[in-house]
């Protein structure tokens with residue numbers, strides 16, 4: 349016998365009664381009543397009841413739940429109220445045995461905490477709620493790709509092992525690179541900017557690394573970022589790209605991922621558009637009206653964003669941040685050089701994305717690097733490209749994992765990442 353199947357369980361229907369099928373899957377439940385065994389078998393697409401009689405019963409004697417079977421049988425009518433059909437087994441093959449006790453209950457009847465689930469992630473994926481989160485993540489990724497490609501962005505892959513910091517030096521992981529010090533990329537910032545010279549509109553979806561000792565539900569040391577960069581665009585243009593991307597993702601998943609929403613127990617609601625736009629100045633006024641005593645130039649801490657988030661639940665932009673709060677590559681506003689052409693996209697208190705218009709004049713970029721205490725010679729390779737016809741450009745980075753938490757209505761970013769990395773978690 350091989351291990352081939354004629355159908356995924358999700359493809360079998362009551363219209364196929366009488367038809368022979370070969371199915372494969374995991375035992376979710378197993379009840380013996382006299383000489384008949386009632387099996388519930390699940391694969392990644394669906395679940396069915398299988399009736400086992402006679403000598404085939406011997407083959408499954410003593411088997412535990414989550415063991416893997418291949419079943420040759422015939423689709424037949426059922427009296428079970430949870431199923432529209434069942435499969436009468438003619439031949440059963442045991443492909444793998446599950447050894448009990450299992451570290452977690454994959455059916456979720458016994459609730460396990462997130463740490464135990466992450467320690468046994470592959471088994472946790474047999475839990476339909478967990479599997480649905482990752483199926484949704486897949487649909488989100490495909491919707492993002494489709495939307496950006498339709499907007500004529502070209503997908504690129506930039507290096508993750510780099511020779512100098514792209515976002516300033518603070519939270520870099522370093523490693524030995526054949527006797528030299530290399531770093532893990534914090535973002536594709538410099539490379540994506542350079543690529544606007546030849547490709548104009550680019551995007552990347554990849555893992556990036558931040559050595560942040562944060563123990564929150566929204567920080568990881570390895571996260572997935574969706575980045576874009578576009579020539580001949582200003583920050584308001586790329587905000588438009590971001591907003592329509594978010595709208596597409598919510599529309600697509602809310603319409604096409606009904607089963608996943610049901611398993612997760614969360615209905616995806618399409619947000620209203622256009623998103624509200626608040627300037628940093630307006631946010632400061634709101635916070636000071638709430639007795640926060642902030643001055644122009646102060647950064648907004650988590651406690652501040654919680655207050656703003658309560659007043660503005662859902663998606664909104666905070667624009668025109670003080671220049672000094674933004675990275676060296678962000679361009680100032682024409683009418684007020686203390687402000688920048690920049691934005692963050694928020695969902696309540698949570699920052700999902702930041703971006704802006706970039707400096708494309710090499711002299712201005714060099715002096716900004718110095719102003720921020722960075723050494724232009726460290727950026728020599730990057731700066732060279734600015735002498736080769738660098739177009740004006742703008743872009744953003746969007747935290748995919750954070751976006752997923754908003755989509756599925758969960759607080760902990762670890763729920764939506766397969767094997768999260770944080771200061772306490774390097775394995776599995």
Ligand code: AMO
Pocket residue numbers: 515534535536537558560566567568569570571573575576699700701702703704743744745746747748749750
């Ligand atoms: P920034 O540093 O704001 O901007 O990052 C962009 C977005 O990435 C997500 N993010 C994280 N998610 C999880 N864990 C982390 N440790 C983490 N750090 C960042 C957030 C954040 O909004 N180069 C710029 C973007 C640009 O201007 O194009 C940048 O990296 O959702």
